[in-house]
Amino acid sequence: MCGIVGYTGAQQAASVLLDALKRLEYRGYDSAGVAVFGPEGMEIRKTQGRLENLARLLAGSPLPGNCGIGHTRWATHGVPSDLNAHPHCTGRVSLVHNGIIENYQQLKQELAREGVQFLSDTDTEVAARLIDSLYNGDPVDTLRRACARLEGSYAFAILFADHPDTLYAARLGSPLIAARGEGENFLASDVTAVLQYTRTYALINEGEIAAVDPQSIRLWDREGNPREPVFLTAQWSVEQAQKDGFDHFMLKEIHEQPRALRDTLHPRCSGGLPSFHAQDGIPEGFWSRFDRLSIVACGTAMHCGMVGKYLIERLARIPVECEVASEFRYRDPILTPTSLVVLISQSGETADTLAALRLAKERGITTLAVVNVAGSSIAREADYVIHTFAGPEIAVASTKAYAVQLGILYLIAIRLGMAAGELSKERARELTEGLWKAVDAVGKMLELGPEIQAYIRRYASLRDLFFLGRGLDYPVAMEGSLKLKEVSYIHCEAYAAGELKHGTISLITDGVPVIAMATQKALLPKMVSNIKEVYSRGADVLLITRGDVQVDPDIYSKRIDLPELDDLFMPLPAVVALQLLAYHTAVLRGCDVDKPRNLAKSVTVE
Template identity: 40%
Template sequence: MCGIIGYIGNQNKKETIINGLRELEYRGYDSAGMAILQNDDLKVFRAVGKLTNLESTIINAKLHDEVFCGYGLAIGHTRWATHGSPTEINAHPHIGTQSALVHNGIIENYKELKQELESQGVVFSSQTDTEVIVHLFESYAKNYTAQEAFSKTIQRLIGSYAILLITKLEPNKIFYAKQHSPLMIGVCSKQHDEHKGGAIFFASSDAALIGLVDKVVYLQDGNCGEIDMYGFQNLHNIQPFYANKISAQKEGYRFFMEKEIYEQESILLETMMGRVSEDGIILDELDSDFFERFRSIAICACGTSHHSALVGKYLIERKARVRVTTHIASEFRYAKPVLEKDELFIAISQSGETADTLQALKLAKDEGLITLAICNVDNSAMVRLADYSLLTRAGIEKGVASTKAFATQVMVLWIFSVLLGIKRKRINEIGIKSEIKAMLNAQKATKVQAQIHDKIKRLSRRYLHGHGFFFIGRDIFYPLALEGALKLKEISYLHAEGYPSGEMKHGPIALADSELFTLALMPKNLLYNKNKSNVEEIIARDSTICAITPLDFDLADDVVKIPNYQSYMEEFFAMMVILQLLALEIAVRLNRDVDMPRNLAKSVTVE
C-alpha cells in the first residue's frame, strides 16, 4: 500500500530518494520520510502530508551538501496509515539508537513483540507496528552480528512485510526482507562494475526505477539478506528491466481497474492481517465492552458501499441475530429517520469524505448514537468524526469503478459479523473454526485464474448489443447482483439492473426476450434449487442466460464455472471477480475509458 526506495552509491541521496518516492505517489500516502547513513552519521527526516513537506523539512535543517553527496546509504518511504494516525512520529523511517528502518505491510504479532521489548526497558515513541522491528533488531544486535541479528528479527515476524534497514553496525550495507509485499533490487549495468561498484537501487514498484536501472531482481517471499554496492552479481534470478512510467504504475496491466481486480487476493490478506488467524478473530480497534453497547444496527452508505452494507445486513442478522437496517445516505437526512439511542450507526465509505454519508454520520452523532466508520483512509473526515473506525486497508484505488474497495468492505463486515456473533454467543467453537476457514479460502478464491479470464474475454463479444441486462441472485447474492449491474453501467454505459431472483415474476420478467441478457448467480451452497427455478422462468421467456455457478446447467446459453467451494462466502468472492472481469471486458470491446468513465468521480464530495 505504501512506497519504498533504497539507494547505495555516490549520487545525491536526497534527490535520488525524493525522485523515487515521487514516482510512487500514485499509490497514495499521508506522510513521507527518508534516512541517510554516511560517514557514520545517521540522519532522519519525516513529514506529514505530501513530499513537498518532506523537502521543506530537509531544507529547514540547513545541512551542508556533503551530507547528501558522496558515498553512503539512503532509504525512503511514503506511508498510508494502518496502525496509528498519520503523524510525523508515526511516519517512516523508524529509528533505534543506531539504525533506521522502512516497512510496507502489517506485523501481525507486533503487540506481543512490543510487550517483550518494553519488559527489557525499550521505550516506544510511535503507535505503529513497524517500530518493533528496528528495536527487536537492536536488541539482538547486542549479542550477535548485524547479519545474525537481522535474520533472527525476521524469523520472529508474523505478517506481511517489505523491509529495508540501515545501521551504523554495517555502514556499507542495506538489509532487506520480503514476505507478501513487493520489493525489488536494481542496478544500471553500464555504470556498475562488480569490483568498483556503482549504484544499487531498491524499490517496491517498477515505477521508481525507470531510467535508473537496466537489470533487476524481483525478490521472492522469504528472501532475506544484505547487500553492498558490489553485491548485485551475487543475487539470483537477475533479469533485464524494461518499463515506462504508465505501464510500471499499472504493473503490466492494461488498466488500473484490471490491476486492482487482480490484486484483490493480496489486498484481502492485508485486510485480515492481525484480525483473522487460525487462533481466532479479533478487532483491536474496538473496546472490550463495545459489543454490549447496542441492541440494533443502522448501516448507511452510497453506491458500491451501499451494496456492501446490504451484504453486511445479511451477514450480521444471520451470524449474530442482531437487527440491521440499511440506508442510502443521500436519502437518509431528508427522510426524518427514527434513530434509537441504543443503536449502532455504521457509515461506510472508500474515501471517508463522501458528502452524503458524512452528513448522515454527523446526524447520528448529534442524536447521540454510537458510531463506527468503515473506511479506507485513515485521518479522513469520517474516521475523525466517528467514535470508532475499522480501516479496510485496500490502498489507493485509481479506477473510478470500485473493485478492491468493495471486496475489503465486505471482508471487514464479515469479520465484524462473526465477532459480534461470538460476543453474543451465537457462534460456538466449531462455528468459529468454520468461519475462519471460509475467510481464508474466500481470500484465495479472488485469485484470477488465467483460463477464466480468457473465457470471459471471448464471452464478452456476445454481450455488446440487446436492450439491457438483468443481474439476479438470492440472499447475499442479491447485493452482489446489484454491484455487478453497477460495474457494467459505470464503465460500459449499457443499461443493467440488479434484482432478487424471486422478484422476476413480480414485474421485471415482462422485459424478458432474446435481446435481454441475464447474468444469473447460482451458488451451490445457498438456495440453488430456488435460484434454478427462477432462472428457468426467464429461460421460458427466451431471455439469453449466462449462469455463474460451480454446477452444470445445460439450459443456460453460457456458463462460467467457478470451483466447487464449501461455503457460500467463498462462492460470493469468486463470483464477484467474474462480474468485475465481465464488466471490464465488455467495456474494452466497446472502446470505453475503463479507468475514467464519463460523468463520474472517484470521491463524491458534494451532495
C-alpha cells in the same frame, strides 16, 4: 470530485502541477487549469477536456515560475467550458475550489450591486471576487472574514498577487492536505498527488486556514488562533499508485484483491478468531453493547453493506438496516442508545456518508467507520475506525476496496455472533477458516479472465442487460450491474429473482441477455425456476454458479463455475467474476475503463 494541487519551491511549478494533477485524474473531471507566479505576475492557463489539452496549451504557451496552483474541475455550477474552468482570477486573487457554495447567488447579487462584474457562471468565481472585495493586505484575516460569509462546502487553494511565493488555503467539508518536502511544499486534495515528491503531510482540519511557503506550513483555526501542524507519513508509495505492467488500473486492482484481503484480515485474526482490539483499539466488550445496527454507505460500499446485513442477521441474529447515506440523513432514522451506526467509505470523504456520521454523533449514537484512507474526515470523526489495507485504488470503479470492506464485514458478523451467544468459539473458528478459503478462491477466480473475455464478445453492441439473484446473490448481482454500467455504459439492472413475475419479465424477449447468479445451494431450486422462466422467453442466459451443482444445460447459453465454498462465503469469489466481466466488456467496447464518463472516484459534494 475536483482535484486541487499547489506547489511552491525551486522547481518549475507548471510541470509539478501538471504531474500532480495526472495523479488526481481518478477523481473525475471535465476541465483543468493552472495559475503560476511568473515574471509578468500571476498568469493562468485553463481548458476544457482532458489534461492532455492543458499539457498542449502549456507547451505552446509556457508558464515559468516557482509557485502556483492547479485544478481538475467537475462541473456543478456552470457547464464545462474554458471560461468556467478553474483557476478564477480577479487580478489580485487566483483561486481553485472543490465543493459547492450554497449561497453563491445571494453573494453574487450583493457583489453585483457593488459594481463587481462576473465572467463565468460558477460559484467559485463568486468566492474569488468576495475574497478580492474584502482584501486588506492580510490574506489570513481576509480569508477568515470571507469564509465566515460562505455557506456550503469548500477546499480553496489561493494565490495573492502581493505574496508571490506563498500558497493559501481554506477548508470546510472538502478534503485538503499540506505536504512537506525538501525546500518545497505542496497543497493537494489527496496525498497520492504528491507521492512522487514526499510522503510527509499534515491534515488541514475543518474550518482552518493555511499558509504554505517553501520553508514552512502554518495553520490557523476559524478564530485566527495558530495551530502547529501534525505531520503524518503516507501509508502508500508512488509504486503502489502505478499500473505495474497492467493495461489499466482496474485490472491491476482486481488482481490485487487476494493480497489486499490478506493484508486487511491477517492483523484482525488472533488464534483463528476475529479480534479488532490489537489492530484497531476496539475493546473486546464493545460488540456486546448493541442490539441493532445501521449500515450506511453509497454505491459499491452500499452493496457491500447489503451483504453485511445478510451475514450479521444470519450469524448474530441482530437486526440490521442498510441504508443509502443520502436517504439516511433526511428521513429521521430511529436510533437508540444501543444502536451502532457502521459507515463504509473507501475514501473516507464521501459527503453523504460523512453527513450521516455527523447526524449519528449529534444524537449520541456510537459510530464505527470502515475506511481505506487513514486520516480522512470519516476516520477522524468516527468513534471507532477499522482501516482496510487495500492500498491506493485509482480506477474510478471500485473493486479491491469492495473486497476488503466485505472481508471486514465477515469478521464483524462473526465477532457479533460470538458476543450475542449465537456462535461458539468452535463455530466461529470454522467460519473464520471458511473466510480464508474464500480469500484463496478469489485468487483462483483471476484465472477466469480468458474464458470471460471469449464469451462477452456478444456484448459488444448491447444496449440492455439484466442480472438476477436470490439471497446473498442479490446484492452481488446489484454490484455486478453497477460495475458493468459504470465502465461499459450498457444499461443494466439487477433484480431479486423472485420479483420477475412482478413486472420485470415483461422486458424479457428473444436475445435479451440475463446474468443469473446461482451460488446459493439452499436457494438453487427456486433460482432454476426463475432461469427457466427467462430462458423460455428467449433470454441469452449466462449462469454463474458453483462447480458442485447440477443444472440442466438446456436452460442457459454459458456456464461459469466458481470454487465450491459454504454458501455464506460465495459473494467474495462471485463478485470477481462480475468485475472481470465488466472490465473485459468495457475494453471490448473501447470505453475509458479507469475514468468512465461523468463519474468521480471520491464524491465530496452532496
